[in-house]
Amino acid sequence: MRHYIEHGTHIHASPEIVWRHVTEVDIASFRHPAYFVLLGIPKPLRAEITKSGVGGKRVAYFDNGRTFTQEIIVWQPHAQYDFTFQTESGFRVGYLLDLSDGPFQMTSGSYRLVSGENGVRLTLASEYALRGFWGWCLYVPVRLVLDLFQRYLLRGIKANAERDATHA
Numbered sequence: 121m122r123h124y125i126e127h128g129t130h131i132h133a134s135p136e137i138v139w140r141h142v143t144e145v146d147i148a149s150f151r152h153p154a155y156f157v158l159l160g161i162p163k164p165l166r167a168e169i170t171k172s173g174v175g176g177k178r179v180a181y182f183d184n185g186r187t188f189t190q191e192i193i194v195w196q197p198h199a200q201y202d203f204t205f206q207t208e209s210g211f212r213v214g215y216l217l218d219l220s221d222g223p224f225q226m227t228s229g230s231y232r233l234v235s236g237e238n239g240v241r242l243t244l245a246s247e248y249a250l251r252g253f254w255g256w257c258l259y260v261p262v263r264l265v266l267d268l269f270q271r272y273l274l275r276g277i278k279a280n281a282e283r284d285a286t287h288a
Contacts, residue, residue, distance in 0.1 A: 121250055122227065125263065127270045128243035131278045133285035135198040135233050138240045141281040142201055142231045143169060143178075150276035159265060160215040162186065178203065186211040188219070190229070202230040214261075223255035224248065224262050242277065244270050 131138050145167050152163040162182035169178045176192040186208045194202035205226040207219040217224050227247045234241040246266060250258055 121255070122247055123250060123259075123263070124245065124247050125266050125270065126243055126245040127267070127274060128241055129274045129278050130236075130239055131242055131281050132239040133281040135235050135240050137284050138233055138242055138277070138281050139198045139201075141277045141284070142233070142242070143172070145273075145277065146280055147180075147276065149280060150272065153268075153272065155268070156272075159213075161213055161265065161269070162211075182211075184212070188226075193228075194230070198233060198235075200230065200232050202228065204228045214265075217258075223251050224258055225251075242274065244274055246270065 147164040147167055150164070156163070162184040165181045165183055167178055167180040169176060171177055172192070173195045174192055176195065178190040178192065180188050180190070182188075188205055188207040188211060190203035190205060192201070192203050194200050205228065207226065209218070209220045211219045213219060213224075219225055225248060227249055229247070230243075230245045232243045232245070234243075248262070248266065250256065250262065
């Protein structure tokens with residue numbers, strides 16, 4: 121069964137700056153919360169776009185030695201970036217959940233930027249699947265962790281974009 125979660129934040133920066141921080145995210149500058157370590161959530165090290173635009177890819181590297189690839193399905197500069205997830209086999213979260221073929225799998229994500237008079241409203245949406253009995257049992261913990269992870273990503277992007285906007 122597919123599920124959806126979305127969070128947003130207001131960023132005091134131009135759409136161009138926010139777009140750069142979404143697509144060229146400096147994830148290494150984000151403080152990885154201790155509770156993620158306790159929950160067995162690998163620390164993101166970097167994410168690199170190997171080819172921009174629809175059909176392009178971004179590869180995310182983690183401290184567990186694993187990667188996942190985002191295939192870009194919507195690329196509208198300064199407005200929208202949608203992608204699907206292809207997780208490397210053996211990519212574990214929570215110490216035992218294999219994201220490539222376990223009961224919990226990330227399927228797609230989307231960043232949307234909406235310009236306003238005082239900056240940009242940035243939203244991050246994720247679609248994920250929970251399968252079988254174990255998937256049903258994992259609904260609440262997965263939802264909680266995804267909530268925390270989306271907020272973590274948005275806080276980091278906001279901090280970096282606003283820092284750049286004040287130095288522009």
